Amino acid sequence: xxxxxxxxxxxxxxxxxxxxxxxxxxxxxxxxxxxxxxxxxxxxxxxxxxxxxxxxxxxxxxxxxxxxxxxxxxxxxxxxxxxxxxxxxxxxxxxxxxxxxxxxxxxxxxxxxxxxxxxxxxxxxxxxxxxxxxxxxxxxxxxxxxxxxxxxxxxxxxxxxxxxxxxxxxxxxxxxxxxxxxxxxxxxxxxxxxxxxxxxxxxxxxxxxxxxxxxxxxxxxxxxxxxxxxxxxxxxxxxxxxxxxxxxxxxxxxxxxxxxxxxxxxxxxxxxxxxxxxxxxxxxxxxxxxxxxxxxxxxxxxxxxxxxxxxxxxxxxxxxxxxxxxxxxxx
Amino acid sequence: xxxxxxxxxxxxxxxxxxxxxxxxxxxxxxxxxxxxxxxxxxxxxxxxxxxxxxxxxxxxxxxxxxxxxxxxxxxxxxxxxxxxxxxxxxxxxxxxxxxxxxxxxxxxxxxxxxxxxxxxxxxxxxxxxxxxxxxxxxxxxxxxxxxxxxxxxxxxxxxxxxxxxxxxxxxxxxxxxxxxxxxxxxxxxxxxxxxxxxxxxxxxxxxxxxxxxxxxxxxxxxxxxxxxxxxxxxxxxxxxxxxxxxxxxxxxxxxxxxxxxxxxxxxxxxxxxxxxxxxxxxxxxxxxxxxxxxxxxxxxxxxxxxxxxxxxxxxxxxxxxxxxxxxxxxx
Amino acid sequence: xxxxxxxxxxxxxxxxxxxxxxxxxxxxxxxxxxxxxxxxxxxxxxxxxxxxxxxxxxxxxxxxxxxxxxxxxxxxxxxxxxxxxxxxxxxxxxxxxxxxxxxxxxxxxxxxxxxxxxxxxxxxxxxxxxxxxxxxxxxxxxxxxxxxxxxxxxxxxxxxxxxxxxxxxxxxxxxxxxxxxxxxxxxxxxxxxxxxxxxxxxxxxxxxxxxxxxxxxxxxxxxxxxxxxxxxxxxxxxxxxxxxxxxxxxxxxxxxxxxxxxxxxxxxxxxxxxxxxxxxxxxxxxxxxxxxxxxxxxxxxxxxxxxxxxxxxxxxxxxxxxxxxxxxxxx
Numbered sequence: 001x002x003x004x005x006x007x008x009x010x011x012x013x014x015x016x017x018x019x020x021x022x023x024x025x026x027x028x029x030x031x032x033x034x035x036x037x038x039x040x041x042x043x044x045x046x047x048x049x050x051x052x053x054x055x056x057x058x059x060x061x062x063x064x065x066x067x068x069x070x071x072x073x074x075x076x077x078x079x080x081x082x083x084x085x086x087x088x089x090x091x092x093x094x095x096x097x098x099x100x101x102x103x104x105x106x107x108x109x110x111x112x113x114x115x116x117x118x119x120x121x122x123x124x125x126x127x128x129x130x131x132x133x134x135x136x137x138x139x140x141x142x143x144x145x146x147x148x149x150x151x152x153x154x155x156x157x158x159x160x161x162x163x164x165x166x167x168x169x170x171x172x173x174x175x176x177x178x179x180x181x182x183x184x185x186x187x188x189x190x191x192x193x194x195x196x197x198x199x200x201x202x203x204x205x206x207x208x209x210x211x212x213x214x215x216x217x218x219x220x221x222x223x224x225x226x227x228x229x230x231x232x233x234x235x236x237x238x239x240x241x242x243x244x245x246x247x248x249x250x251x252x253x254x255x256x257x258x259x260x261x262x263x264x265x266x267x268x269x270x271x272x273x274x275x276x277x278x279x280x281x282x283x284x285x286x287x288x289x290x291x292x293x294x295x296x297x298x299x300x301x302x303x304x305x306x307x308x309x310x311x312x313x314x315x316x317x318x319x320x321x322x323x324x325x326x327x328x329x330x331x
Numbered sequence: 332x333x334x335x336x337x338x339x340x341x342x343x344x345x346x347x348x349x350x351x352x353x354x355x356x357x358x359x360x361x362x363x364x365x366x367x368x369x370x371x372x373x374x375x376x377x378x379x380x381x382x383x384x385x386x387x388x389x390x391x392x393x394x395x396x397x398x399x400x401x402x403x404x405x406x407x408x409x410x411x412x413x414x415x416x417x418x419x420x421x422x423x424x425x426x427x428x429x430x431x432x433x434x435x436x437x438x439x440x441x442x443x444x445x446x447x448x449x450x451x452x453x454x455x456x457x458x459x460x461x462x463x464x465x466x467x468x469x470x471x472x473x474x475x476x477x478x479x480x481x482x483x484x485x486x487x488x489x490x491x492x493x494x495x496x497x498x499x500x501x502x503x504x505x506x507x508x509x510x511x512x513x514x515x516x517x518x519x520x521x522x523x524x525x526x527x528x529x530x531x532x533x534x535x536x537x538x539x540x541x542x543x544x545x546x547x548x549x550x551x552x553x554x555x556x557x558x559x560x561x562x563x564x565x566x567x568x569x570x571x572x573x574x575x576x577x578x579x580x581x582x583x584x585x586x587x588x589x590x591x592x593x594x595x596x597x598x599x600x601x602x603x604x605x606x607x608x609x610x611x612x613x614x615x616x617x618x619x620x621x622x623x624x625x626x627x628x629x630x631x632x633x634x635x636x637x638x639x640x641x642x643x644x645x646x647x648x649x650x651x652x653x654x655x656x657x658x659x660x661x662x
Numbered sequence: 663x664x665x666x667x668x669x670x671x672x673x674x675x676x677x678x679x680x681x682x683x684x685x686x687x688x689x690x691x692x693x694x695x696x697x698x699x700x701x702x703x704x705x706x707x708x709x710x711x712x713x714x715x716x717x718x719x720x721x722x723x724x725x726x727x728x729x730x731x732x733x734x735x736x737x738x739x740x741x742x743x744x745x746x747x748x749x750x751x752x753x754x755x756x757x758x759x760x761x762x763x764x765x766x767x768x769x770x771x772x773x774x775x776x777x778x779x780x781x782x783x784x785x786x787x788x789x790x791x792x793x794x795x796x797x798x799x800x801x802x803x804x805x806x807x808x809x810x811x812x813x814x815x816x817x818x819x820x821x822x823x824x825x826x827x828x829x830x831x832x833x834x835x836x837x838x839x840x841x842x843x844x845x846x847x848x849x850x851x852x853x854x855x856x857x858x859x860x861x862x863x864x865x866x867x868x869x870x871x872x873x874x875x876x877x878x879x880x881x882x883x884x885x886x887x888x889x890x891x892x893x894x895x896x897x898x899x900x901x902x903x904x905x906x907x908x909x910x911x912x913x914x915x916x917x918x919x920x921x922x923x924x925x926x927x928x929x930x931x932x933x934x935x936x937x938x939x940x941x942x943x944x945x946x947x948x949x950x951x952x953x954x955x956x957x958x959x960x961x962x963x964x965x966x967x968x969x970x971x972x973x974x975x976x977x978x979x980x981x982x983x984x985x986x987x988x989x990x991x992x993x
Binding site: 025026027029030071073074076077078080081084093095110111112128129130146147148162164165166198200202203204220222224225226238240242243244256261262279280297309312313315316318319322325326329 | 757759774776792794810812814828830833834836838839840841844845846847848849850852866867868870874875888890892906908910924926928944946959960969970973974976977980983984987990991
């Protein structure tokens with residue numbers, strides 16, 4: 001793509017050479033000639049990139065070709081997917097074990113994939129090496145499942161999803177009832193799991209089936225690595241969940257929530273639409289967390305959390321003050 | 332099963348129609364006609380279930396057929412396993428790689444399973460697709476191992492265990508000794524791992540072998556997803572460990588302990604029988620935690636933890652009081 | 663090996679019988695005759711070991727043959743690797759799927775391994791059953807990759823590394839940009855991941871590729887199970903990272919840092935060389951953590967953290983003091 005094609009695609013103003021051939025994208029630091037970068041920050045950057053996407057407000061007197069955008073990072077992201085498109089895989093491996101009664105229209109089935117009876121795998125899907133698809137699983141158009149993932153019986157996965165390696169979807173939830181001898185009997189874990197369209201899930205995650213009802217991940221939600229989603233959790237649309245966070249049974253995460261890394265959400269919690277939960281926080285059972293930014297164990301509104309952190313940091317001073325007061329009174 | 336058969340199986344009182352054919356279980360909300368549900372709560376529920384298991388104390392003047400039990404959830408769990416039995420798998424895949432010197436009586440060996448020399452796999456076992464069994468592994472009667480689990484050489488797994496997909500048992504513990512150049516040499520990780528009978532382990536867990544001695548998980552213990560059990564940990568019987576918790580080297584968890592989600596237990600800790608450790612808590616090295624309910628980082632008895640949380644929440648008030656006292660004294 | 667050979671190998675003083683045949687190592691408690699153990703502690707141990715490595719200062723009047731070393735645990739570790747050498751595997755499984763254009767000199771390729779075009783697998787490597795190697799992956803001499811690991815396209819892994827089962831290297835980082843409709847577009851995740859020599863990684867870990875640049879793990883670094891390393895993280899040499907810790911995007915961990923279990927390091931953090939981060943701690947975004955021992959959420963120097971913990975534990979006393987002062991003033 002030439003710089004003018006990029007500017008045109010982005011409906012952006014071009015300042016500089018319209019005819020530079022751009023072969024790829026890179027960071028400002030790492031770029032080489034022929035590459036496109038972006039900057040949202042100050043104008044005094046140094047780069048070997050041949051063109052840089054910058055804010056509209058940017059000073060144009062820079063040595064490099066500029067493409068001006070309202071949101072440079074977004075513009076860069078959009079053009080990147082054109083310059084570095086995902087390379088679709090094609091073909092079915094002879095080593096795959098596809099059940100006779102599976103209905104498979106996948107464009108790629110890798111080495112040693114196994115697919116159970118009753119599975120519905122739609123066109124454009126890629127099932128990479130070692131993926132295990134259980135009975136009656138359905139997978140929508142264009143979904144990519146990376147190597148060694150395991151999808152249990154009956155799971156429903158939407159279109160245009162991406163599931164990274166080693167992730168397990170539909171295993172039993174963690175529910176037990178103590179019997180008269182103190183042994184733990186498994187509460188029925190016979191529900192379903194539904195992943196809607198455009199969901200992306202990182203590597204080595206675990207998403208349990210519902211115990212009786214269903215576990216659901218809403219459309220456009222993105223999940224990082226090593227995340228645990230328990231039975232019957234309901235996650236809305238466009239939710240972000242960062243690495244190593246966990247959500248316990250039956251909790252509800254509404255649309256557009258952001259959950260940072262290593263957060264713990266206990267069972268039967270509701271996180272209202274648009275709330276942001278800071279890293280390493282915990283929400284204890286049955287809480288309702290409203291919109292806004294929350295942090296701490298247990299979570300407080302960020303302003304409260306920050307105040308409290310300062311108060312605790314100043315405890316020595318407070319203790320000294322009290323000691324001083326005691327002395328004064330004694331005298 | 333008819334409602335009268337269910338009541339009989341549970342030795343429970345039936346109030347209503349003894350002849351309804353029950354085809355499955357469901358939640359109160361989700362049930363359809365022909366399904367059985369349960370309620371431990373108030374009597375004013377609305378449901379389409381054809382029968383509901385309720386407490387003995389329950390008011391019988393409800394529109395639906397009732398089955399009365401001392402513990403409705405337990406009764407429901409027991410009957411569910413009859414109405415929705417696990418569907419055992421049969422047969423050996425031709426794609427499995429079973430070593431010549433393995434002694435295998437499994438009832439099911441899935442696609443691409445591999446089994447090493449010296450392995451002892453007892454009757455009734457199911458090894459699902461892609462499971463890797465090392466040398467000299469022994470697995471007791473009726474144990475089910477879900478796809479893509481990895482069992483390292485020499486691990487011993489008991490009878491009637493369930494191990495969910497992607498779990499790794501018997502990998503090296505994390506033990507290093509610094510040499511004179513500051514490099515980390517691996518301390519020998521040549522011990523064993525023993526999983527006793529009736530243990531259930533979630534997906535993508537890691538249970539390390541002992542460094543010199545053994546790592547042991549006691550009978551009837553249940554472990555959720557993404558749990559980390561380090562080398563030489565000794566876990567008693569009927570312990571519950573929720574998602575993303577971790578137990579560091581050589582710690583001892585006695586019988587009937589409950590560990591909630593995202594708990595961290597440091598090394599050389601002892602958790603005494605019957606203790607409950609609240610979610611997101613931490614127990615630091617060499618501690619002994621007695622029976623009772625504990626929470627916090629580091630853990631305190633729940634009463635202390637709750638008091639302290641309140642005290643911290645009231646710090647602003649305390650600071651204001653001290654400021655007020657200062658003013659009074661000055662005057 | 664005879665006891666005199668062991669003493670000679672360690673350049674250590676032997677006190678007792680030089681001719682005992684030692685067949686293996688064990689703990690003091692677990693040892694049987696013919697085994698070697700070690701003790702760094704008090705002299706009054708009881709053991710069935712035939713020889714024990716002890717500190718130089720140790721009283722020699724013990725019933726068992728002694729081998730004296732400046733650092734008994736290090737000496738024991740060194741001799742253990744001779745007495746219990748890793749048993750290298752040889753041969754290529756016929757079930758492996760090795761791409762025509764891969765350059766493979768591995769000494770072992772297990773059942774159902776798949777290797778993509780352009781891969782460079784050096785001599786002495788072992789790829790255990792079910793390992794998935796993407797396109798253009800390079801792996802150095804003598805590296806061992808345990809079953810069902812997934813190495814994405816283009817990852818570079820050094821020599822003498824050990825990667826335990828189920829670990830995923832090179833999956834996409836977690837980076838999204840919100841578009842005008844509130845949908846999350848994936849920021850390009852097209853960078854690389856480099857694992858230097860002598861790195862050991864536990865089971866079910868996730869190490870993401872760089873978004874634009876690279877993710878790098880320095881030589882001699884050791885990583886425990888279920889650890890999450892995000893895109894563009896730079897980890898130095900000889901770093902230790904314990905179980906279930908996570909490091910968010912673009913953070914820098916310098917040489918010889920020690921990170922205990924369940925630690926969270928946010929994005930764009932720098933942990934300076936030699937710092938130690940205590941278990942369950944959190945470092946929030948953009949912080950620089952200097953050398954020394956740190957703990958807490960967020961981290962403080964250990965002395966501050968300890969003081970503060972005591973101050974908080976004494977809050978009730980402080981509150982009572984203030985109440986008492988109020989009464990005194992009133993009177």
